[in-house]
Amino acid sequence: MSKVRQQELTFSHDLPEPTPDSKHWVIYTRKRDGAPYKWAGYVDAPDVALALQFAREHYGLDEACIGIIAHQHEDASDGEYSLEPLQPTDAAGDDGQAWTAFTLERRGGNHQTAGTVNALDAETAIERATAAFAGPKVRSIRVVPSNCIHETTESELTIWRTHDMTYKLAKGYAKDVRAKWSRFRDEKTYEQYRKDDIAKHF
Amino acid sequence: MSGAANPVSPPDITIDCDPDKLAEFEQRIADGVLIEPGDWMPEAYRALMLRMAEHHANSEIIGALPEGEWITRAPSMLRKLALIAKVQDEVGHGQMLYRVSQELGKSRDDMLRDLITGKTKYHNCFNYPCPTWGDIAMIQWLIDGAAIMNQKTLADGAYGPYVRTMNRINMEEAFHFKSGEDMVLTLMGGTKGQQTMGQDAFDRWWPVALMFFGPADKPNAEQLPAMKWRMKTERNTSLRQRYVNRFAPAAMDMGLAIHVCEKDADGIVTSKKPDEAIGLNEETGNWNFTEPDWDEFWRVIRGSGPCNAHRVALRRFSYEQGAWVRRAIGTGAVATPPAA
């Protein structure tokens, strides 16, 4: 532990001036080429370059990742959440700018990219996206103007690292934990504990 | 780890709003629809949700401090990597939860300033010391184990951004818990010195883990806003009982003894005796246990714990040290990336 962490700190001065919040970005990651981008989280950053940089080193390293997109929170328009799967509408037309559509399949789930539609405004974009992408599971649609979506570029494809990262995944410990439990518990008791673990607790 | 269980009873709140809108809002919650930031909500709901998310966010970033003390001393490359990743996760959870709170109307900077000036609180368990490596193992096993159980119930809540964040966090907590279990098993299956280190740390953290879920809820908890609006979905006592049912036998099988301890003002155990209450009640199927010292709990919450002052001071130090960097990027100056 560094000395600074150990020292007894006292403060007699005022706090520095407050800094206002910077921009609110929504981050999506994709696992492999051709896979949809799925919602991963948020970052606060003053510009898109830093937003993507932060996203790479956080959400890009949660699980295998080859690409990241980001948009400002204020650029998204969400349709209502429906308790039943959305029925495809017959909204047609392709006038207006391009919108990227995201679908949401379950309560508390993550939005993921579905494709693009053209529309003059967000409301029409949601209707047209519902016509195009409402499947048997989709409960809600989000649209974002495609020109507000920023993506990591070709030259930045290395996001997930090649070295062993199982140290930060629960499954990286499964074998060792089982082997170590065998000193204390018989196979049957352990197996019951493990199953119970997953079913009821974790 | 997490400090989502807000141990302070919610203040008396008045729900002063349009009864028709309130009825519709409560029906939506009952139907299982998630409430989103743009939806109509009672002001009391917004205030309570902000309070809960902010407390949770504070707990994550204060929670990074005790374990952070041992990163530079971790005893192998694997443990060092895992501990950095674990503490990093806490910071990441804090960042996401501050964002959820920001959506409810308070800036990140205001929340950080309230935290370091003592206006807002964080989870009590981070006010205890980590004198050995054994504490790192026990925190990850016992406290993260408690956090997952709690957060599983919170992920079943009603506020959309919080629920999504809980789902994400719970995936990472599974790593914390497994790595903690691995460390505890390693200590208890290791040398005499390692076993002693494990037992001593267990004595320090077992009562803290029991307190983790907070004191018993009021008898009519289900009718009060926190549960009625699905901010929490299970009673503290029920969570604590499930926790003991699971962890007490596991600890005992590993060779850990469950003690009732007395601690000094620094959080160090001064005397201990076996917890005679511990054991399976065949009738109920639940494990009996001795309640933690709730007087100590309230004392620590009110600021007199072994590490309260130190934790807040270190956060303040970090806030002040980094102010110039935040000012520099706040200007919006656009950097030109260097040529590859």
Next chain:
Amino acid sequence: MTMQDMMKDPLANIVLMHADDKLMLGHMQSDWTGLAPILEEDIAASSMSQDDLSHALVLYDHLAARFDLTADAIAFERDAADYRCCDLITIPDEFDWAIALTKRWFVATLTALGVDRLATIDDEDLSTRCKRLIPEQAIHVRHLSEWMIRLGSGTEESRSRMQAAINTLESDAGMMFEPPDHSIDPVDSFCCGREGIFQEWKTSCEDTLQRAGLSANLALPPESMIGGRRGTHATHFTDQLAELTEVRRAEPAPAW
């Protein structure tokens, strides 16, 4: 095969030079986890500390296989004089982000050049490992360079803090080019000659500094100057090593 066989091997010394730099850099930076100026950058810097330690591990694993040792033994159980890292890395930063960032950027820029060269070496295991490190090291150099530019061109306050950090570290940075072993010909000491790699490093650094509006006096010290790479370490290195190995030394055990 023993630790001492490894220490007598010229190529092993070159590998250790980069691996030990990464070990100590990851060790020092990881102390910031939870305390960095911005939560998002705290997370990013922590990912990079993990990379640094993982990269050290990738290289230690190579040496462990070659000399019948374990990576943990190489990382934790050598005498201080057998660590080949440059003492630039263990200069205390006292939680000054400008010092920490500048130091990481100096070292990462050199490591990028180092792994490029090690990837061309006639040893399949080593070159394969190093090839995998190249894109990851490039991520670091890019991230750190962007921050140098951002803070150099941010506010007057941030520019002067960054310049002060460079002034504090620039003379020690040259010691990264100390040949890691007496027996190594300086022409071979970085697989291609220290002069050449120094010039490349300097050019790369100066390009970023220019964009950042900062400047540094980067010079190659005489070869006779002895420092950490040849085992004569500063007290701040031995202090850090003591901390790194504290738990492990306190209780010798088959597993932690």
